[in-house]
Amino acid sequence: ETGVTQTPRHLVMGMTNKKSLKCEQHLGHNAMYWYKQSAKKPLELMFVYSLEERVENNSVPSRFSPECPNSSHLFLHLHTLQPEDSALYLCASSATRARTNEKLFFGSGTQLSVL
């Protein structure tokens, strides 16, 4: 148990569906992240939130929409996805985002399949 919980663990959706991924951290951290992990590819950073403010968006398509209502919760809203978006989506948190000498605490991820 890393203190970061993601739901659901598995999600299958059609290309016209709208769904949301949820992440909750119980560590009192101020920074939260979304990563995408595809087969045989490195972990790709998607979004970074620091103190509930989005500080980084790594050229992610608009069909992915993040939301950070408070420092403990992070959502990833999905709509009109493509089959190539099928992947493991990982949430992570760190105490601060001051410099990257902060270790990341990851959730177990949501395995997403887009049909």
Add this chain to the structure above:
Amino acid sequence: QQPVQSPQAVILREGEDAVINCSSSKALYSVHWYRQKHGEAPVFLMILLKGGEQKGHDKISASFNEKKQQSSLYLTASQLSYSGTYFCGTEATGTYKYIFGTGTRLKVLA
């Protein structure tokens, strides 16, 4: 642009040693190492911040050669529990963000 890890995969017998390398084309500020078991969250192993720094965690240690822009992870007397995929994450100097490497799948056999 992401750091390149080698080897891509390695199979060991219990008790054998292994080295995983992580190389970047850019000057580095820090290197992180994580291990991910199948179906589980990546777990932090260690951070190296200074050129030439070495760290150890049980029988797993790492070095960071700032000049060569690379880091190596050393697994000594491997145990079954070491099986998983190892990722390095590197922060290029001045970028304030780090990028994960391609990963190395390690399997330890009894």
